[in-house]
Amino acid sequence: MKLKNKNIIRSGGRLVLTAAVFLFLVSFVSFGAGKSSPVEAGRVYGGQQMRTVVIDPGHGGIETGAKGKSGTMEKDVTLAVALKLKARIESSMSYEVVLTRDRDIDVPIEMRAAIANNNKADVFVSIHANGSKRETASGSETFFMSLNATDEETRRLAYLENRGSEIKDSMATSSEDELEMILWDMAQTAFIKQSSRLAEMIQAELNGLLGTRNRGIKQAPFKVLCGVAAPAVLVEVAFISNPEEEKKLTSDRFQEGIASAIYNGLSRFLRLYE
Amino acid sequence: MEMEKEATKSKSAKWWVIGILTVLLIFLVVLFFTGGEKIKRFAEQNLPQPEGQVSEEAESKTVTLFLLSASDDLLHKEKRQIISGPSVEDEAGRVLSELIRGSEENMISPLPQRTQVRQVYVTKEGIAYADFSRALVEDFAYGSSAELSAVYAIVNSLAYNFKAIKKVVILVEGGEKDTLGGHVDLSRPLSPNYRLVAE
Numbered sequence: 001m002k003l004k005n006k007n008i009i010r011s012g013g014r015l016v017l018t019a020a021v022f023l024f025l026v027s028f029v030s031f032g033a034g035k036s037s038p039v040e041a042g043r044v045y046g047g048q049q050m051r052t053v054v055i056d057p058g059h060g061g062i063e064t065g066a067k068g069k070s071g072t073m074e075k076d077v078t079l080a081v082a083l084k085l086k087a088r089i090e091s092s093m094s095y096e097v098v099l100t101r102d103r104d105i106d107v108p109i110e111m112r113a114a115i116a117n118n119n120k121a122d123v124f125v126s127i128h129a130n131g132s133k134r135e136t137a138s139g140s141e142t143f144f145m146s147l148n149a150t151d152e153e154t155r156r157l158a159y160l161e162n163r164g165s166e167i168k169d170s171m172a173t174s175s176e177d178e179l180e181m182i183l184w185d186m187a188q189t190a191f192i193k194q195s196s197r198l199a200e201m202i203q204a205e206l207n208g209l210l211g212t213r214n215r216g217i218k219q220a221p222f223k224v225l226c227g228v229a230a231p232a233v234l235v236e237v238a239f240i241s242n243p244e245e246e247k248k249l250t251s252d253r254f255q256e257g258i259a260s261a262i263y264n265g266l267s268r269f270l271r272l273y274e
Numbered sequence: 275m276e277m278e279k280e281a282t283k284s285k286s287a288k289w290w291v292i293g294i295l296t297v298l299l300i301f302l303v304v305l306f307f308t309g310g311e312k313i314k315r316f317a318e319q320n321l322p323q324p325e326g327q328v329s330e331e332a333e334s335k336t337v338t339l340f341l342l343s344a345s346d347d348l349l350h351k352e353k354r355q356i357i358s359g360p361s362v363e364d365e366a367g368r369v370l371s372e373l374i375r376g377s378e379e380n381m382i383s384p385l386p387q388r389t390q391v392r393q394v395y396v397t398k399e400g401i402a403y404a405d406f407s408r409a410l411v412e413d414f415a416y417g418s419s420a421e422l423s424a425v426y427a428i429v430n431s432l433a434y435n436f437k438a439i440k441k442v443v444i445l446v447e448g449g450e451k452d453t454l455g456g457h458v459d460l461s462r463p464l465s466p467n468y469r470l471v472a473e
Contacts, residue, residue, distance in 0.1 A: 058456065059456050063455075063456055064415055065415065065416075065417065065455070065456060066415050066416060066417030066420070066455075067415040073415075074415075074417065108452075109452055109453065109456065110452075128417075128418060128457075129417070130417045130418050130419050131415065131416060131417020131418070131419060131420050132347060132417060132419040132420050132423070133342055133382050133384060133420050133423065134342065134344060134347065134382065137347055137419060143418070215347075220418070220422060220457075220458065221458060221459045221462075221464070222418075222457050222458060222459065223452055223453050223456075223457065223458065223459035223460075223461070224456075224457075226459055234418075236417075236418050236419075239417065239419070240417060241417060241420070
């Protein structure tokens, strides 16, 4: 009899424990959901005018970026091009231009996205010059954000579908961080189409006007594009690791050419929303 | 009577064990959800490895490395023999060391030569934490292409060879890094990307 009682107490105890674990998990889910306010995902562009362009000269300070054989540093090329592009936009368009840096200083990557968001960027362009371990690699390409397409997409769909009673099951395996990620991803997808459009338009100009080898538009999980709540691209103009292109990249004329190409692509894109 | 007591005792001992294990489980769950990842990892790492696999140590196995070709900007596959076992972590570490050592077929290793593999740890969820020495970030000024090659040579080489590895986190000197050189985001586990690989 005693034994039986004990067993009942114990199985009751187990139930309580299971319930405690369950409640614990559920409370976490609701805590996570309540805490992270969804970022302004669906800013509508149709008919709305764009006002602010944020230009991000890649690298800076101790972070040199790629280096060429003759000592050219990516950070110097990107800044020179960004300043030329800024002047170009300000002289012929009514947009405010914000640079993430206007001199040779360190700017943490998260800060660059924050600068864009704090200034309510309508579009974000990060300027880079490429570098490869292959000396012969050449040409220009334009990147926009990738969200690790296959599995991120699955996760996002799972999140949208799992409402109410099912959500606790799907969340039991993921942490609070992951929920925040999902919300970010949802915000990002809102801009991916526009980003890819912008990438296409800039790439076309790099091919035509600048005449560098066409490496196409691509997606990559670049950190600087991750946090920007606006259409965002990263332009990789020519290879600093290629001695011929390195020489070009240091020339004032070629830098003007890059600025013009990006300007043309950008203004074509912006006109879509005027 | 005496026997029954014995039986009760051993049963109650069993329940004690179950009770303790449950408490331990809750503790681990709490740790997991409150950022105790590292402690959890540490605990799991220090559990004794199952024995009996040591005898296979001398055997070798063929793995596939992803290296940069000299003729295009894609990663190309190259076969390599490594010593097999005892654990996935051991083999994964050897794959990465081979990747750093470079090609036997005129291809380019996307990783700096002085880089050392410090440790590889694989979670039950299939995330591999690959920890490298600081040379990985300090010995090369990465451009985007170089960085994409380096990151996906690591990620692809691990995910392609080991079913237990689905995603990879790259660590440097035991800690997380934003990027190797200012481009590819390393703060999330990365899935392999075979679009950067030649057919």
